[in-house]
Amino acid sequence: MNHWVDRLARDSTKGSERNKLRYQFMKRLLSHANRKFWRVALAAEGGAIDFNPSYELLYAATYNGDLELVDQLSQDARRIREDAKSGLFEDRLIEAAVKSLDPKIVEMLLRRGARMHADGSADDIWGSPVVLAVKHWSPEILQLLLQPKFGLRASGVAYQRAIVETISVNRAEALAMLLDHYTAPLSESRYLLTEGLREACSSGRIDFVRLLLDNGADVNETLDYTRNLQQPRPLAYAGWKGQVGVMRLLLARGASIGEHPSRSIDVPPGGQAMRAVAWGGHYDAMEVLIDAGLRLGIREWTSVMRILSCQPNAAKLARTILDDGHLRLSLLLVPDDDDSPVLADLVCLACRHGNFEYLKALFDHGTPLNDDPIYSRRGYPPPIVMAMCWRQDTLVKALTKLGAHEVDPLQTIIGNRFKQGDFPCDPPPPPPCHWCFSPAVN
Incomplete structure (x- = not known):
C-alpha cells in the first residue's frame, strides 16, 4: 500500500507537501478497504490476502482519480471484462470509478468493458453503481451510466433504490433522469411502492406520493418491500417530518387513524402516527390528525406524553x-x-x-x-x-x-x-x- 501511495504521489513536489499528499491518499484508500483487509491490517487475524498487485493498483489509481495511471493499467482489459473481485477493496471497479467523481475515468473503464452489474445482481438492492452516482452526485457520470450501450438494467430493486435515494437527498434533476429511463411499470415496482412511498412521505414529495398511490401503493402499508418486516405506515413518516400536505393527501386517500379491525395488529395506526408526530414535535401535524378525528386511549396518550416530556x-x-x-x-x-x-x-x-x-x-x-x-x-x-x-x-x-x-x-x-x-x-x-x-x- 505504501508503494502504491508513493507511485500515486510521484508527480508531487518533495518535502512536506508530498507527505501531506501521501497521507491523504493512504487515508482515502483505507476508507475503501474491505473488512478482510482491515482484519489483517489491524492484526486481529493472521493470514495472507491473495491479490494481483497490478489489478489492485488500478483500483488505487481509480479511487484517486489518476487518469493517466488508470489509462496505463487498464490497457489489458481481460480482468476488467471478467469483473475480477478485488482482494483489498470493497467496491467493484465501476463503483470505484464512480467514487472518483471523474467522468473521463468512468467512460474509459466502461468502454474497456467494466461491467455495470455483478452476476446475479439484477434484483440485489446493492447491485447498481447508479446509487453511488446519486449519493456522490455527478450529473455527467449519471448520464454516462444511463446510456443503453453500457448495459445498465434500468429496472429491478437496485435501480428502484437509486430512485428512492434521489428523494432522500432531494435531487429533483436526478429523480427526473432516473424516472425517464425506468423500464418497469410502477405498478409492479414493489420497492418503490413501499420504501419509495415512505421516503416520499417523510421528504414531502407530494407529487411522487400521488404518483405512487395512483399506481397501486397501499396507503396503509405496514410491511417492507420483502414483506418480511413490519414498518410504520406512510402517515407516520409524514407526521414525523411535519409534512402536513402529504398527511392530508394520505388521509383523503384512506389512511387509517382508528383502531385496526384485526386484533393481530399490535400497533394501532392512530397511536403510531401521533407518536411519530411527537418525536418530530410538529404541532401542525397534530392538528391535522385531531381534525381528522383522531381518538386515542389512555395508554396511547400517555405514551405520547412520555415522548413530549423529553422535548422542551x-x-x-x-x-x-x-x-x-x-x-x-x-x-x-x-x-x-x-x-x-x-x-x-x-x-x-x-x-x-x-x-x-x-x-x-x-x-x-x-x-x-x-x-x-x-x-x-x-x-x-x-x-x-x-x-x-x-x-x-x-x-x-x-x-x-x-x-x-x-x-x-x-x-x-x-x-x-x-x-x-x-x-x-x-x-x-x-x-x-x-x-x-x-x-x-x-
Missing part, C-alpha cells in the same frame, strides 16, 4: 393535549402495572430535560408542585429537587417563581444519593428517536 421545544403539543381534554391527568393517578402512578414518571422525565413549559402545563392541570405521595410512592423527591439532581438551574429558578418550596435535597427521600455524590450530575441527552424514524430510513 414541543411543549405546545402537551399543553394542547391537556387543555383540549384528550387526556385527563386524574386518570394517570391510577397505579400502573408496577403499582406506581405514571404521572410522577412524566414529571421526573420533564425535570431531567429542563422542560419547564411542559411541567407548567401539568401543574396547571392539578399535578402537585411540591412534595406529595404520588412522588414518594415512586421514590422521587419533590420536582424542584429532581431539577437539582440534573443541574437544571434555570428550571429550579422557574419552579421557585411558580411557588415551589425551597427544599434541602439532603433531607429528601434521595438525600443519601446526594451525600454519595450521585447527584447533582449533568442532564442526560434527549432519548433517541424510534429507530424507524432515524435519518437513515430509506
Whole structure:
C-alpha cells in the first residue's frame, strides 16, 4: 500500500507537501478497504490476502482519480471484462470509478468493458453503481451510466433504490433522469411502492406520493418491500417530518387513524402516527390528525406524553393535549402495572430535560408542585429537587417563581444519593428517536 501511495504521489513536489499528499491518499484508500483487509491490517487475524498487485493498483489509481495511471493499467482489459473481485477493496471497479467523481475515468473503464452489474445482481438492492452516482452526485457520470450501450438494467430493486435515494437527498434533476429511463411499470415496482412511498412521505414529495398511490401503493402499508418486516405506515413518516400536505393527501386517500379491525395488529395506526408526530414535535401535524378525528386511549396518550416530556421545544403539543381534554391527568393517578402512578414518571422525565413549559402545563392541570405521595410512592423527591439532581438551574429558578418550596435535597427521600455524590450530575441527552424514524430510513 505504501508503494502504491508513493507511485500515486510521484508527480508531487518533495518535502512536506508530498507527505501531506501521501497521507491523504493512504487515508482515502483505507476508507475503501474491505473488512478482510482491515482484519489483517489491524492484526486481529493472521493470514495472507491473495491479490494481483497490478489489478489492485488500478483500483488505487481509480479511487484517486489518476487518469493517466488508470489509462496505463487498464490497457489489458481481460480482468476488467471478467469483473475480477478485488482482494483489498470493497467496491467493484465501476463503483470505484464512480467514487472518483471523474467522468473521463468512468467512460474509459466502461468502454474497456467494466461491467455495470455483478452476476446475479439484477434484483440485489446493492447491485447498481447508479446509487453511488446519486449519493456522490455527478450529473455527467449519471448520464454516462444511463446510456443503453453500457448495459445498465434500468429496472429491478437496485435501480428502484437509486430512485428512492434521489428523494432522500432531494435531487429533483436526478429523480427526473432516473424516472425517464425506468423500464418497469410502477405498478409492479414493489420497492418503490413501499420504501419509495415512505421516503416520499417523510421528504414531502407530494407529487411522487400521488404518483405512487395512483399506481397501486397501499396507503396503509405496514410491511417492507420483502414483506418480511413490519414498518410504520406512510402517515407516520409524514407526521414525523411535519409534512402536513402529504398527511392530508394520505388521509383523503384512506389512511387509517382508528383502531385496526384485526386484533393481530399490535400497533394501532392512530397511536403510531401521533407518536411519530411527537418525536418530530410538529404541532401542525397534530392538528391535522385531531381534525381528522383522531381518538386515542389512555395508554396511547400517555405514551405520547412520555415522548413530549423529553422535548422542551414541543411543549405546545402537551399543553394542547391537556387543555383540549384528550387526556385527563386524574386518570394517570391510577397505579400502573408496577403499582406506581405514571404521572410522577412524566414529571421526573420533564425535570431531567429542563422542560419547564411542559411541567407548567401539568401543574396547571392539578399535578402537585411540591412534595406529595404520588412522588414518594415512586421514590422521587419533590420536582424542584429532581431539577437539582440534573443541574437544571434555570428550571429550579422557574419552579421557585411558580411557588415551589425551597427544599434541602439532603433531607429528601434521595438525600443519601446526594451525600454519595450521585447527584447533582449533568442532564442526560434527549432519548433517541424510534429507530424507524432515524435519518437513515430509506
